[in-house]
Amino acid sequence: MSRKEKRKKLKYDGGVADRIISVITYIVYSFFAFVCAYPFYYIFINTISNNDLSKRGKVLFWPKEIHFNNYTQVFQIPELFDALWVSVARTILGTALTVVIAAFLGYMFTRETLWMRKFWYRFVAITMYFNAGIIPWFITMKNLHLDNNFLVYILPVAVSPFYIILCKTFVESIPKELQDAAEIDGAGTLRIFFSIILPVIKPILATVAIFAAVAQWNSFQDTLLLVTDKTLYTLQYILYNYINQASSLAGLVNSTTSGTSLAASLAHAATATSIRMTVTIVVVTPIILVYPIFQKYFTKGIMIGAVKG
Amino acid sequence: MKVFKDKKKMRSYKEFLYILPFLILVAIFSYYPLYGWIYAFFDYRPPFPLSMDSFVGLKWFKAMVENEVKLKQTLNVLRNTFAMSGLSLLFSWFPMIFAVFLNEIKCKPFKKFVQTVTTLPNFISWVLVYSIAYCIFNTTGVVNEVLLNLGVLESPQAFLQSGEHIWFKMWLWLTWKNAGWSAIMYIAAITGIDEQMIEAARVDGASRMQIIRHITIPSILPTYFVLVMLSLANFLSNGMEQYFVFQNSFNKESIQVLDLYVYNIGMGSGGYSLATAISILKSVVSVSILFVTNKISKMIRGEGFI
Numbered sequence: 001m002s003r004k005e006k007r008k009k010l011k012y013d014g015g016v017a018d019r020i021i022s023v024i025t026y027i028v029y030s031f032f033a034f035v036c037a038y039p040f041y042y043i044f045i046n047t048i049s050n051n052d053l054s055k056r057g058k059v060l061f062w063p064k065e066i067h068f069n070n071y072t073q074v075f076q077i078p079e080l081f082d083a084l085w086v087s088v089a090r091t092i093l094g095t096a097l098t099v100v101i102a103a104f105l106g107y108m109f110t111r112e113t114l115w116m117r118k119f120w121y122r123f124v125a126i127t128m129y130f131n132a133g134i135i136p137w138f139i140t141m142k143n144l145h146l147d148n149n150f151l152v153y154i155l156p157v158a159v160s161p162f163y164i165i166l167c168k169t170f171v172e173s174i175p176k177e178l179q180d181a182a183e184i185d186g187a188g189t190l191r192i193f194f195s196i197i198l199p200v201i202k203p204i205l206a207t208v209a210i211f212a213a214v215a216q217w218n219s220f221q222d223t224l225l226l227v228t229d230k231t232l233y234t235l236q237y238i239l240y241n242y243i244n245q246a247s248s249l250a251g252l253v254n255s256t257t258s259g260t261s262l263a264a265s266l267a268h269a270a271t272a273t274s275i276r277m278t279v280t281i282v283v284v285t286p287i288i289l290v291y292p293i294f295q296k297y298f299t300k301g302i303m304i305g306a307v308k309g
Numbered sequence: 310m311k312v313f314k315d316k317k318k319m320r321s322y323k324e325f326l327y328i329l330p331f332l333i334l335v336a337i338f339s340y341y342p343l344y345g346w347i348y349a350f351f352d353y354r355p356p357f358p359l360s361m362d363s364f365v366g367l368k369w370f371k372a373m374v375e376n377e378v379k380l381k382q383t384l385n386v387l388r389n390t391f392a393m394s395g396l397s398l399l400f401s402w403f404p405m406i407f408a409v410f411l412n413e414i415k416c417k418p419f420k421k422f423v424q425t426v427t428t429l430p431n432f433i434s435w436v437l438v439y440s441i442a443y444c445i446f447n448t449t450g451v452v453n454e455v456l457l458n459l460g461v462l463e464s465p466q467a468f469l470q471s472g473e474h475i476w477f478k479m480w481l482w483l484t485w486k487n488a489g490w491s492a493i494m495y496i497a498a499i500t501g502i503d504e505q506m507i508e509a510a511r512v513d514g515a516s517r518m519q520i521i522r523h524i525t526i527p528s529i530l531p532t533y534f535v536l537v538m539l540s541l542a543n544f545l546s547n548g549m550e551q552y553f554v555f556q557n558s559f560n561k562e563s564i565q566v567l568d569l570y571v572y573n574i575g576m577g578s579g580g581y582s583l584a585t586a587i588s589i590l591k592s593v594v595s596v597s598i599l600f601v602t603n604k605i606s607k608m609i610r611g612e613g614f615i
Contacts, residue, residue: 033423279440
């Protein structure tokens with residue numbers, strides 16, 4: 001019997017048990033996938049269905065009487081529009097700052113010429129393992145007048161040890177000769193960073209950028225603790241409020257959009273349910289859009305993190 | 310030669326100056342808040358600055374256990390914390406098994422789909438998770454609707470407002486959010502297994518389950534070990550966001566973990582000093598656990614994870 005035939009035979013022998021395992025696996029994983037995906041789908045079809053039906057919980061598997069009024073109405077709530085801007089601004093500015101700093105420090109901590117390099121590297125890296133606790137942090141931020149200040153969203157997370165370690169590991173994997181050659185040509189520290197290191201470490205920067213952007217977009221605790229100024233509320237915070245004070249919501253929308261709502265039938269008039277669900281979709285959409293594109297970067301990041309961290 | 314050396318030294322200082330601004334940021338946002346620990350030794354009333362008159366020594370540390378009511382409260386919070394972390398630890402094998410059997414799926418698109426969909430919840434915030442939970446489990450949500458139609462329930466139930474099985478429910482939400490993501494690391498570890506070893510086992514007549522038991526799982530156990538150590542190190546830190554968003558007056562007794570308790574006393578009832586005292590104790594214990602687990606890891610694996 002050739003090897004190939006033998007393998008075929010063996011496979012055939014294990015066939016029944018194998019097939020049972022396969023079937024069970026497919027069923028179980030279909031269930032897991034359903035549990036994870038259906039909630040998003042359920043909320044989405046409710047936002048585009050007849051609002052009266054969705055309020056009574058009658059939209060379960062496919063949309064009924066499709067309309068998009070909920071989305072046009074929700075964006076006419078002024079506070080929501082402001083919050084969207086704040087969230088977008090903190091995500092873009094915060095991410096940019098975090099990434100640039102992570103890249104620069106990640107590079108600088110590989111430079112053996114840096115004064116007391118090891119000490120400063122530890123000085124930064126060790127902050128991963130401790131924090132003062134929420135109340136001392138809160139009081140400190142207040143003393144620094146960072147409460148009700150947009151900067152509280154971006155400054156405290158600007159220097160992130162984990163991202164710096166990711167970048168440092170990556171820079172270390174670049175052949176040293178590249179830097180040496182540039183140095184001989186007379187390039188300075190900063191010149192090497194901008195024209196040699198930055199272009200090479202783009203892949204890891206993409207990973208860091210995604211991590212940082214998701215964290216910024218999702219951040220909720222800083223607003224909860226330090227912001228009482230309504231113009232600085234983020235989408236996450238507004239959403240949290242909307243879940244807890246829903247009944248006054250519908251009034252809010254129907255009054256701000258009175259012109260349309262008078263004409264709108266019951267099917268299109270905003271309800272607490274419709275607003276809550278629509279805002280949920282609005283908040284989750286950026287994540288869902290960005291996620292598949294960058295899935296490979298996540299995996300890369302977590303692997304380097306696992307090796308080092 | 311001296312000039313050359315000076316030049317080199319100059320450069321090393323100059324490079325230090327480049328990173329100085331960022332070091333200052335770290336000092337302000339990571340080290341300076343530690344100074345706030347002194348509030349634990351004062352009777353701090355927010356509008357007034359600290360003065361020696363309000364120095365109370367270890368009063369707040371004693372306050373946690375000084376009478377029966379407070380002792381009971383403290384123990385209750387600790388019990389919740391241990392229960393939540395304990396449950397996670399008890400079921401920490403789940404993502405590993407999830408990854409192992411996911412790897413057995415031959416149909417690539419299905420595998421990819423399952424992986425994508427189950428990883429997604431990891432990237433949404435707890436506020437969103439709560440919002441989704443609310444939409445699904447409220448009295449007109451899909452769960453009530455289906456159960457009513459099936460005749461399991463007679464009248465709609467407000468699931469999120471019941472105080473029963475909170476530990477388990479919190480674990481379920483945590484798993485819903487994290488399991489797919491945690492599995493990624495194991496999937497990567499499985500990819501690293503030598504194909505020839507599996508081939509050889511197959512030729513020798515090993516069944517699928519035997520290969521899983523004797524090759525796949527032993528190969529990814531080191532990864533599992535590191536992750537268990539890490540979750541041990543974070544035993545007291547469940548974070549507060551999950552429990553904060555799910556908390557209400559019906560489940561408060563069983564949902565208050567340490568982090569949430571600190572927030573509730575500090576921000577809810579203005580007990581800054583007591584909250585800080587608890588934070589300090591928590592930090593001290595956490596750092597000790599971190600060192601112990603790191604030591605254990607060094608003993609068993611030959612390397613630590615710090």
